[in-house]
Amino acid sequence: MDPIAARRAKRLQRAGRPGFLVxxxxxxxVQVAAALCLGLGIAAMVGDLRIGVINSIFVDSDPxxxxxxxxxxxxxxxxxxxxxxxxxxxxGHYLMQVYSGGEKQPARYSVVALWAAAAGLFLGxxxxxxxxxxxxxxxxxxxxxKPWGAGSWLMYRAxxxxxAIGIVIAVAGTLYAIKYNRRLRLQLATRKxxxxxxxxxxxxxxxxxxxxxxxxxxxxxxxxxxxxxxFTDLQGTDRWVTRQxxxxxxxxxxxxxxxxFDPLHPxxxxxxxxxxxxxxxxxxxIGTIV
Numbered sequence: 001m002d003p004i005a006a007r008r009a010k011r012l013q014r015a016g017r018p019g020f021l022v023x024x025x026x027x028x029x030v031q032v033a034a035a036l037c038l039g040l041g042i043a044a045m046v047g048d049l050r051i052g053v054i055n056s057i058f059v060d061s062d063p064x065x066x067x068x069x070x071x072x073x074x075x076x077x078x079x080x081x082x083x084x085x086x087x088x089x090x091x092g093h094y095l096m097q098v099y100s101g102g103e104k105q106p107a108r109y110s111v112v113a114l115w116a117a118a119a120g121l122f123l124g125x126x127x128x129x130x131x132x133x134x135x136x137x138x139x140x141x142x143x144x145x146k147p148w149g150a151g152s153w154l155m156y157r158a159x160x161x162x163x164a165i166g167i168v169i170a171v172a173g174t175l176y177a178i179k180y181n182r183r184l185r186l187q188l189a190t191r192k193x194x195x196x197x198x199x200x201x202x203x204x205x206x207x208x209x210x211x212x213x214x215x216x217x218x219x220x221x222x223x224x225x226x227x228x229x230x231f232t233d234l235q236g237t238d239r240w241v242t243r244q245x246x247x248x249x250x251x252x253x254x255x256x257x258x259x260x261f262d263p264l265h266p267x268x269x270x271x272x273x274x275x276x277x278x279x280x281x282x283x284x285x286i287g288t289i290v
Contacts, residue, residue: 007250008102008277008284015101024099027092028109034084035113039120039166041078046162047128048074050155054131054148055138081120085113102283104290106184107177114173118166125159180289187287190271194260195282203231203259203274205252206240225251229274231259233266243274244290252276260285 014020089110096105132138134156137146148156207228212220224246232238241259245251254276262271273285 007247008281011098011102011283012281014098017099020095020099024092024095027088027095028112031085031088031092031109032112032116034081034088035116036081036120037077038081038085039117039122040124041074041076041081041120042117043121043124043127043162044074044077046155046158047124050158051129053137053152053155089113100283101281103188104184106181111170111174111177114166114170118163118170121166122163125162128159131156184289187270187289190262191260191273191282191285191287194262194271194273197262198260198271199234199263200258200260201231201233203229203241203257205255205257206230208252210251222251223247227252227257227274227276229257229259231261233261234263235266237266239266241269241272241274243286243288245276245286246290250276 092109093105097103133145135148137148137152154161205227207226209226210222211224211226213223214220224244226242227245228240228242230238230240258275258278258280260273260275262268265271270288273287275284275286277284
């Protein structure tokens with residue numbers, strides 16, 4: 001069976017199953033929780049660096065008490081949070097896409113995860129120890145006190161600028177998600193309109209550039225392809241459109257494609273959709289957003 005047709009049949013079989021929806025929601029919650037842990041882990045690392053530059057090394061303090069749960073919290077929160085965010089984000093995206101029958105997914109939990117990470121930075125900063133003397137690295141043993149330099153003052157105020165950086169990143173991510181979701185809604189509305197009012201023509205696949213990724217062992221795997229399709233509009237003008245096929249099974253194995261476009265504005269790239277199956281479902285049409 002053609003791999004694209006096989007993927008489509010599998011998608012139809014799985015679409016709408018409640019288990020995938022529940023799994024996607026759980027993965028989203030895990031992603032947010034992991035992002036909070038990641039923020040706490042980063043705060044623990046910065047806190048460890050901070051205490052080393054604002055206090056003398058001879059200050060009698062238990063380094064294990066610094067931070068939320070001590071030095072041992074750094075690898076647990078940071079690595080656990082980082083791996084959790086990446087794994088949960090990928091799993092959640094996959095499950096929600098399967099549940100929706102292959103439709104592109106809006107940005108949901110990733111935005112909340114950014115704010116959770118920023119919250120982790122703020123909460124972690126609240127647990128930091130205060131310096132023995134503000135402005136001076138006090139030496140209680142040899143009395144070789146040293147005034148703070150610029151680096152010490154910078155790290156002293158890390159409880160302000162570190163969460164601020166997290167907030168700036170979260171705001172930027174939120175604005176990007178709003179823009180992305182708006183474009184996605186517009187693309188889906190345009191596709192729905194063109195499936196009624198648009199025109200379908202047969203296009204010629206002129207080039208397929210396979211994209212690969214390399215793992216830590218140096219092994220490469222196919223992750224998709226950039227496909228260029230040539231079609232002729234109703235005025236007889238040849239046009240070329242480039243679309244991204246995601247995954248090994250999405251790479252076309254045929255020489256032709258079906259092109260859906262707006263006959264009144266065939267030059268508008270956002271109004272051109274391509275599919276590599278003869279009887280496509282709505283999710284089979286590839287637009288500018290992949």
